[in-house]
Amino acid sequence: MDFALSAEQEDLAAGERAWLAKHDPIAARRPDIDSGPARIPDDAAKHLVESGLIGLLTSDMGGTHVDLAVLVEEHGRAASPSPLAELALATATLETLPPQLAALANANTTGAQSIALVIGSSEGVPLTTEIRGGNLRITGTTSPVTAALDATGFLLALTSQDETEILVHVASDTAGLSLRTLSTLDLTRSWSTLDLDLTVSEKDWTTVPTGTVSHLSDALAFYRKMDALGAAQRLVDQTVEYAGQRTQFGQPIGGFQAVKHHCANMTLQTEAARSSLWAAAVALDGNQPAQRAVAVSAAAAYAGDATSTVASTALQVHGGIGFTWEHDLHLLARRIKVDELLNGSVSWHRRRLAGA
Incomplete structure (x- = not known):
């Protein structure tokens, strides 16, 4: 392509x-x-x-x-x-x-509202739904969502037990919605889950065509790994710069073969991840669901693993300075590790590819 x-x-x-x-x-x-x-x-x-x-x-x-x-x-x-x-x-x-x-x-x-997309768990227990005379009963816990503390509401995408696909608007102050803020490695964003035990009136939910929820889930998985790519690219740039400045035995450490190989591998992994993610972005803009699912999972599996490896290598090249909390490296590495796990882990996307 x-x-x-x-x-x-x-x-x-x-x-x-x-x-x-x-x-x-x-x-x-x-x-x-x-x-x-x-x-x-x-x-x-x-x-x-x-x-x-x-x-x-x-x-x-x-x-x-x-x-x-x-x-x-x-x-x-x-x-x-x-x-x-x-x-x-x-x-x-x-x-x-x-x-x-x-x-x-x-x-x-x-800006009158701040409504973010949330999905049910891709790997955990699905939400339970029941239609009662036009109202929708929902119980369960969603996948983690970022910046929920600043949201005025959520657009919840879910699939009912009879495979009906549903989109629901839930205001953040709705009775029966409990926001549970998570403690994660990521210190640059907040992460929360929505614990739901509520009934939504018919004006706040609607059924949607089959495939809508999977498209939205694929999109979130793609953007989670795209975020990690951005952090990884910054780590590559910082590591190359550091290797050219830090001296050991009277010369920049970037002159040593082992460090050169580390920097080259980081660049290769980042560029390969970028290529796979661009292919997934093009598939998301297309209208071939099966092709999109394969492209997104292939990109998410590779990019999730590659960006995590880049973060670990950057830490190694930076040596002791990389372990200090004052350095931005640890914040970016933590962010990448969380991106690796959410909206489908690397292993989940590999299993999905194997079954495609």
């Missing part, structure tokens, strides 16, 4: 990278890193709205998954706490639903 980013997509990525560099998420997080879960800074939330990025995938904007992917990579590189992919996916999906739910898409793009 021949693929290359367009000039517009490269400009889009460069613009977002410049904004993130000016409003460095890691620098913003450092002062209160020991005080509790990460929150989305006001300037970051304002930026997502004013830039129109939340509505990138809507019909008005006409953006593609490739467009969104270049932005998610930049947010991963900067270790941003903003759930850009979850917000953009929820907004584009809401737009296609009945009027009472479609109105929430505009609320998301204007």
Whole structure:
């Protein structure tokens, strides 16, 4: 497959990278890193709205998954706490639903609401649903979702016991919704699960065509690993720079063959992960579900393993300095490790490929 980013997509990525560099998420997080879960800074939330990025995938904007992917990579590189992919996916999906739910898409793009996409567990116990006279009864626990502490609501994608696919809007203050914040390795984002034991009125949920939930699940899996790619690329850049500056026995350590091999392997793994992820992005923009599922799981399995290896190698090349909490390396490595596990672990995606 021949693929290359367009000039517009490269400009889009460069613009977002410049904004993130000016409003460095890691620098913003450092002062209160020991005080509790990460929150989305006001300037970051304002930026997502004013830039129109939340509505990138809507019909008005006409953006593609490739467009969104270049932005998610930049947010991963900067270790941003903003759930850009979850917000953009929820907004584009809401737009296609009945009027009472479609109105929430505009609320998301204007910043009046902050509704992120959440799915039931891909590897754990599925949510239990029951339709009672038009109302929907839901019990169970969702997959982890990032930045739930800053959300006003959630678009929940689930499949019922009879294989009916359902999308549900649940406000964050709904009775029967309990937000459970998790303790994870990742100190740059907050992660939570939704514990649900509630009944949703018929105006807040709808059935959707078969395949909708799997498409959204694939998209979340893809963007989780795209985020890890951004963090891994930053680690490659930092490691190469460090290897050229750190001296040992009177010369830069980058001159030693073993270190050269480490840096070369990191670059190879990162570029290979990028290639697999771009193939998955193109498949997400297509209309072949089977091809999309294979492309996403192949990319998620490879990129999840590769980026984790890059993080470990970066730590090794940096030596003792890499183990200090003052260095950004440990924050990026922690983020990558969490990305590796969520929305389908490497082993889960490999099993899925084996059964395809």
